[in-house]
Amino acid sequence: MSLLGGIRPPIAVFATLLLALAGVTALGLGSVKHKALPEAVLTSQQHFAEDGAVALRASLDEGVTDLRRVAGMFSAGAPATPDTVLDKVGSTYQKWRGTAVIEIESGKLLAARGENVPFKAIDRTKLGDKDGLAPRMIRLANGETRLMSFALLTWDDKPQQLLVATNSLRFPGISLGKFRAIAVVDAEGTILSSDGIPEPEQVLTDLQRDEVKESNRQLKAFAKQAVKDNSRHPLTTKEPGSGGFLGISGSIVGDTFRGDRSVAGYATLAPPKAGPGTIATGLGLTVVSMVKVMEDPTNSINPLYGLVAAGALLLIGVVVVAVLMGTVQRPLLKLFLESRRLARGDLRRPVTVPPYGETARIGQALERLRVQLGGEPAATRPTSRLRRRLGASLLIVLCAAVVLAWAAPVALLVNRAGNTVVIPQQLVDDQRERTDTISDRVRRSLNEGHADLTSVGRLIGDETDPKDMQAVLERTAYEHKRYRSLYVLDGKGQVVVKTGHKPRHPDGQAPSDEPIVMLGEGGKEPVVAGYAEIPGRDGSAVVGEFRTDFLNSLLKRPGLGQVRVVDAERRVIGGNNGFLPFKKLPNKQLDSLVQGSAQKVGMYPRPSGVQFRDGDNVQLAAAAPFSGGGPAKSLGWSVVSWQKPNGMAIPAYVLQNRTVLAGLLALTAAAACLGWLHIIVAKPLRLLAGQAEALADGDRRTVLFPRHHDEVGAVARSLELVRQALQDRQRRDGAQAVPAGRN
Structure with a gap:
């Protein structure tokens, strides 16, 4: 028999998986305790x-x-x-x-x-x-x-x-x-x-x-x-x-x-x-x-739920495995023995016919073939409609439905955290404070970048040789990886020297009076540029364009969810993962949160953190505008973050996630093992039942090939031997009838 084929492996694996899943359910759900x-x-x-x-x-x-x-x-x-x-x-x-x-x-x-x-x-x-x-x-x-x-x-x-x-x-x-x-x-x-x-x-x-x-x-x-x-x-x-x-x-x-x-x-x-x-x-x-x-x-977790759910699954597993073994496996094994007995030529006793299903049809066909091998004429016996309908496929579907009756409520209905789940206030505070920290870090990084440009501008103020200015820019770009390009503009906006990527400053436009500005607005990539005047050079300036990846890397901190940098019009210009530049925030709640946090309380605006609840949908969000001094303050930018707490290690969500996982694992085990059983056993068995009935009805020409090296394939080989024996008998009977007709 094939190692992975036959009737035994899928049923044995299914029983093992259900037993293991019952243990995992008892331990996994029972170990979730209130903390x-x-x-x-x-x-x-x-x-x-x-x-x-x-x-x-x-x-x-x-x-x-x-x-x-x-x-x-x-x-x-x-x-x-x-x-x-x-x-x-x-x-x-x-x-x-x-x-x-x-x-x-x-x-x-x-x-x-x-x-x-x-x-x-x-x-x-x-x-x-x-x-x-x-x-x-x-x-x-x-x-x-x-x-x-x-x-x-x-x-x-x-x-x-x-x-x-x-x-x-x-x-x-x-x-x-x-x-x-x-x-x-x-x-x-x-x-x-x-x-x-x-x-x-x-x-x-x-x-x-x-x-x-x-x-x-x-x-x-x-x-x-x-x-x-x-x-x-x-x-x-x-x-x-x-x-x-x-x-x-x-x-x-x-x-x-x-x-x-x-x-x-x-x-x-x-x-x-x-x-x-x-x-x-x-x-x-x-x-x-x-x-x-x-x-x-407060404690809202029932510690007995894991044992009850595991016991119910264990009971369902015993029933399903018993049904599969009693109605599919055992009749097929008996049929395999009966077919091999007929193939060896043992015709002394009648074939034991299973009560229903494809095995009943094949067993009835084997009994007719036994009679024909004994020399009696072939007889056509109609198979009852009930035997045709009550096949292995229907039994597999019924077993899957029983497992689904346990898995579907567990995965979809039971242990829902709902809108009553308590989110610790500390998580809301941490979301706010961490977002404020990132906002300050972005602001300081832009200020540091502008300070570098100011330093470069003062040091090259007396330089007239473009090669010397080029060397200063290249050394600055090498030491600070925050810039995508560095260049010097004269008072008329013409590039004198540059290093890095192509400048985004508009040709012929004088250097900006603002220390930090946004270039390429409305394009595919937001470009932030810093301008630092070169003393004594008639409006010339050093310009540094910040790499988008550099700004985005400042936002990549675990445990904050989605993080975005938005401008004064609350358009997205940076994020810790995929985003569309210059697009609005995904909902009005976040937009209002950013707008409200930008309002000054005292001298500076204050960061805000809040829980958004819409039925069972809970979301933690925070917004922190740029506060403090420096050139970046004039930008009016803010950092906003949001995430759903259902992935956090909160007992209510942990229990919900483990309960859903148990239901999905049960569905996966049922789909895998019962699907395996249907493909390997039920479908070939139904095809073989039709071939056996055709052979018993007198079809001696159709060769029966085994699809798999398993019990069904063994029955098919036995039927093929019976077909060959009947074909030989037919030839012998024909050879004896021809001389008798001539006399």
């Missing part, structure tokens, strides 16, 4: 910490890159005084707390701006080593930590100088909300900087002071635990296939204080893509975010 703190809240804190780590890593790397690029541009030009260098650096970038220029040979401080730079801590003898100019963290006398970055200023016939800048380890533009704290932790678990928790002496009441002390204690405990967990492999800290953050991240559940549970997320500083690390990732820093969450004690 006062859903897993979705913990995952959201993990994503929040990842956002902080991404922002901090990008800020630190950007600061070091900008400092080295500025020093390289100064070194490539005419010698400049230390004060000139620091003045231009300070007027272009406002990211460093302190800057200084030091003469390396003598160690003399030549110029300084901002807070005091602890240049005496610099070992000038090691600046020539491989890692001599690598940034390093230092501890100030007041206990604060600074990141010190270095870059060389070198000119011919002048002593070599060192450009030094210090920066704090604070997060750029992380939206914390009201009840969250975030901290930077070193490799030993020491908190280097924190935001969101006031100092004890800044609060007024004893109750507030106790809360602050408890928050500080929890944050320190979370920091120690996060560093301890950093020894794990990054792939083990996330769900398989989740992708996204490349570093180590996770969540920690803390203690309860006055009814609120402290929850933390942590993430190490990781590179933006797989491969070598960056300057910031080599510092060994970890970001820890902490928030207090109110737990939900």
